[in-house]
Amino acid sequence: MPITGVKGSFRDPSGRVYEVDGRIVRTIRPSFLQQFEFVKSTGLFDRLESEGHLLPVRVINEEIPRHFPEGGVSALLEAPRVPFISHPYEWPFSALKAAALLHLDIHLTALERDVTLSDASAYNVQFQGCHPVFIDHLSFRRYQPGELWQAHRQFCEAFLLPLLLRALFGCPHNAWYRGHVEGISLEEFSRLLRWHHYFNRNLLTHVILQSWLQHTGRSTAYNLPKTGAIPTALPRERFQRLLRDLRDWIAGMSPADRQPSTWQEYVNQNSYDQAERGVKKRFITDFVAMTSTVEVWDFGCNAGEYSKAALEGGASRVVGFDFDQGALEACFKRSVDEGLAIQTVFLDVANPSPSQGWGQMERLGLRERASGGAVLALAFMHHLVISKNIPFGELLDWLMELAPRGVIEFVPKSDPMVQRLLHLREDIFPDYTWEYWHAHVQRMARILKTKRVSSTGRTLIAYERN
Amino acid sequence: MVGRRVAAMGFMVLLFSVATVQPASAYVDPGSGSILLQLILGGIAGIGVVAKLYWQRLKHGVSHFLRKP
Numbered sequence: 001m002p003i004t005g006v007k008g009s010f011r012d013p014s015g016r017v018y019e020v021d022g023r024i025v026r027t028i029r030p031s032f033l034q035q036f037e038f039v040k041s042t043g044l045f046d047r048l049e050s051e052g053h054l055l056p057v058r059v060i061n062e063e064i065p066r067h068f069p070e071g072g073v074s075a076l077l078e079a080p081r082v083p084f085i086s087h088p089y090e091w092p093f094s095a096l097k098a099a100a101l102l103h104l105d106i107h108l109t110a111l112e113r114d115v116t117l118s119d120a121s122a123y124n125v126q127f128q129g130c131h132p133v134f135i136d137h138l139s140f141r142r143y144q145p146g147e148l149w150q151a152h153r154q155f156c157e158a159f160l161l162p163l164l165l166r167a168l169f170g171c172p173h174n175a176w177y178r179g180h181v182e183g184i185s186l187e188e189f190s191r192l193l194r195w196h197h198y199f200n201r202n203l204l205t206h207v208i209l210q211s212w213l214q215h216t217g218r219s220t221a222y223n224l225p226k227t228g229a230i231p232t233a234l235p236r237e238r239f240q241r242l243l244r245d246l247r248d249w250i251a252g253m254s255p256a257d258r259q260p261s262t263w264q265e266y267v268n269q270n271s272y273d274q275a276e277r278g279v280k281k282r283f284i285t286d287f288v289a290m291t292s293t294v295e296v297w298d299f300g301c302n303a304g305e306y307s308k309a310a311l312e313g314g315a316s317r318v319v320g321f322d323f324d325q326g327a328l329e330a331c332f333k334r335s336v337d338e339g340l341a342i343q344t345v346f347l348d349v350a351n352p353s354p355s356q357g358w359g360q361m362e363r364l365g366l367r368e369r370a371s372g373g374a375v376l377a378l379a380f381m382h383h384l385v386i387s388k389n390i391p392f393g394e395l396l397d398w399l400m401e402l403a404p405r406g407v408i409e410f411v412p413k414s415d416p417m418v419q420r421l422l423h424l425r426e427d428i429f430p431d432y433t434w435e436y437w438h439a440h441v442q443r444m445a446r447i448l449k450t451k452r453v454s455s456t457g458r459t460l461i462a463y464e465r466n
Numbered sequence: 467m468v469g470r471r472v473a474a475m476g477f478m479v480l481l482f483s484v485a486t487v488q489p490a491s492a493y494v495d496p497g498s499g500s501i502l503l504q505l506i507l508g509g510i511a512g513i514g515v516v517a518k519l520y521w522q523r524l525k526h527g528v529s530h531f532l533r534k535p
């Protein structure tokens with residue numbers, strides 16, 4: 001029976017996550033059992049689960065001897081599999097903000113029941129559509145009156161500073177976060193601040209003062225308590241006020257770069273009309289219904305128009321990928337406003353998320369998360385081929401390896417949008433033809449349907465891999 | 467002098483309280499800046515600790531300055 005340890009769970013000494021025959025199980029070690037039992041007895045898990053804030057788990061202790069005969073496991077939990085694990089460096093601003101607020105709300109609810117969160121890793125939050133959900137039951141432990149918030153700095157680096165980067169400077173967090181993996185470091189971020197930021201009370205407290213104390217306190221750190229709880233150091237009401245202040249501050253944050261981005265406006269500026277869009281939507285809806293596809297990955301999702309069409313065709317969920325921050329925000333907002341199961345993910349296809357972190361396995365890359373569903377790539381490939389010089393055939397291979405079926409749109413060179421891309425550069429793309437494309441897809445897949453959707457020659461192909 | 471006495475008292479209260487409690491199990495490195503910040507936010511005992519730390523630094527700085535030729 002294959003049991004694989006999930007690499008991202010190595011930090012927590014209280015238990016570990018394993019994959020057993022496709023199921024996700026979580027061990028609790030003897031040293032943490034008492035803490036877990038206490039938290040469970042407070043009713044906190046039941047409340048958070050009923051609110052949809054916490055992934056529900058089932059205790060399956062009867063399976064311990066079968067899966068862990070060597071011992072060392074005091075309890076075993078089974079959690080439902082989150083369909084698409086995403087990383088904070090793949091979230092748009094609004095998603096990171098929703099995750100931060102969820103973390104703080106859960107902590108405030110927990111403190112009322114004498115429970116606290118022992119860490120503030122952003123990876124403990126995952127998304128179901130646009131809804132953040134907390135996934136780590138072992139982060140909860142008994143609160144000791146007066147103890148400090150151990151994870152304050154971690155919260156700042158994992159949530160607060162990435163949000164501030166966009167809210168203060170209009171700079172998306174994604175690239176910087178991906179480089180550091182655990183967030184944006186306090187010391188580096190504080191170097192960006194200017195004198196006028198000193199007049200912001202929250203910035204002064206959580207960023208400027210913390211950074212200054214970090215710097216100057218380093219040499220006197222031997223005078224500080226070694227680790228752990230310090231009774232009466234931070235009375236509970238001050239702890240709660242700290243969390244509430246952060247919550248209010250973050251809730252009011254919005255990106256500083258408010259002008260519409262290129263692709264946010266694209267839906268209203270492209271070269272094809274409403275009727276053609278209707279034809280595309282029907283094609284997608286029919287494809288999803290015909291193939292009974294459950295999960296769709298929509299590359300270049302823009303504001304989620306075709307993601308929505310996939311849901312209307314019967315898909316249970318869509319992961320919408322885009323590299324344009326404005327488009328991602330529009331898609332996230334549509335998902336929230338219309339209650340759609342669209343998960344919005346930042347992705348530059350020319351540089352997709354790699355597997356990284358400890359052992360280069362801690363946070364899996366996009367390819368390692370390949371879907372059993374379908375890919376959509378509408379009005380997408382010509383940008384990568386013509387703007388980024390990605391070989392046409394290689395791009396097709398990459399897309400078709402991610403899922404067993406899909407719909408891809410071919411946009412010919414005669415199309416005004418491609419002409420615009422070619423306007424200032426030499427045409428060095430002899431392979432970019434319908435014939436090459438059609439033959440390439442046919443080599444690997446069965447073509448289910450083709451449909452010309454515009455007078456300029458845009459054509460959709462639905463395929464199923466051999 | 468009163469300030470120093472308050473600071474020293476705060477520091478002693480803190481040391482005493484730390485010495486009497488087992489640290490909670492945690493795998494997060496809190497960072498000295500966050501600890502000091504929360505001690506300040508926490509109130510009088512914490513402010514005492516921070517004042518004590520920086521008073522020593524100030525004293526050292528002043529004596530260093532006065533000793534310069």
